[in-house]
Amino acid sequence: MVKYLLLIATLTLTACQQKPETSLYQRLGAETGVEKIVDGVLHAIEHDQSIVQHFADTDIPRFRRLLIEQFCELSGGPCTYTGVSMQESHTGFQITQAHFDALVNHLITAMQQQNVAIEAQNEFLALLAPMYKDVVYR
């Protein structure tokens, strides 16, 4: 009986090891990974003449902190987003689909630079996609 129980315990443990439940946050690289992804996006925005003008009056350290909070919370990390809604923060900026695509492309590049797996990249992009309607043509 003891042998039987030990066998079940071993099989269960082996099964757990084979299929780890890793959160999207972990797969983005957790705290350091999310920070590096956001820094990659900010760096790219700074060098992108098609969108940089939108951020002329933005408090960049605050924007960075809020993006980190938002990406962390969205991906299941231990953070709480403390910024305003996407609709409120983007209204009046005349953001077009081309601007949105540019920012998303910077995000993809930043995730690739951090060696985020393609499945995790797609999962994260799918979480951001519904924000399109709150950001563009507002």
Ligand code: HEM
């Ligand atoms: C899915 C795409 C996007 C996400 C997740 C996102 C996220 C955010 C967040 C979290 C904030 C801070 C909100 C706050 O101030 O409380 C913000 C602000 C801002 N976003 Fe976005 N954003 C997106 C797309 C864009 C695009 C495409 C542009 C323009 C090219 C843009 C321009 C801005 C600007 C200018 C601000 C700062 C507004 C201010 O200075 O008060 N965003 N965004």
